[in-house]
Amino acid sequence: GYGGGTSEAAITSLDGVVISKHVRIAGDEMDQAIILYLKENHNLFVGEQMAERIKINIGCTHPPSRNEKMKMRGRDLSTGFPNEIEIDSEELSNILSPVVSTICEMIESTLEESPPELAGDIMERGIYLTGGGACLKGFDKYVSKRVHLPVKLAPEPLLSVVMGVGKLLENRELLATVETSPESE
Known part of the structure; x- marks a missing residue:
């Protein structure tokens, strides 16, 4: 466990x-991996609660048979303004792998x-x-x-x-x- x-x-x-x-x-590292990935690949800063929610809702260990999507809100690192992107479970499985x-x-x-x-x-x-x-x-x-x-x-x-x-x-x-x-x- x-x-x-x-x-x-x-x-x-x-x-x-x-x-x-x-x-x-464990789970905290999964959350941190999500946060880092979003910063580096989507220029979006999200908090730990949002990262955990993404992990719980669409997180998976390998590319799923049915790709689920989820909208995420955070702060755009280039503008400083709130922004929303969509991430899918296939992308998330690569982050958590x-x-x-x-x-x-x-x-x-x-x-x-x-x-x-x-x-x-x-x-x-x-x-x-x-x-x-x-x-x-x-x-x-x-x-x-x-x-x-x-x-x-x-x-x-x-x-x-x-x-x-x-x-x-x-x-x-x-x-x-x-x-x-x-x-x-």
């Missing part, structure tokens, strides 16, 4: 997390380092995607194609972390086993 600034892949078993990796790239690829490389690396005794379970159960990025159109299919495994969206990808923390707080035994990494201290 991933939050606005971090993507994480973890392989779990009954005993907990077997291996996990993370990269400091490097970020999506980096996240997939991290998933691949995690799988490559997983214990061989878990390979059967991973092949049978597949991968679950959580977080806002899981909602990016085609992300599940893109990951599945890259890793040759079934990929599913968690039932409520945007609430997965909160629901997990809730379960953890309800179980004192499990909570006692949680370790904090030096990064988070």
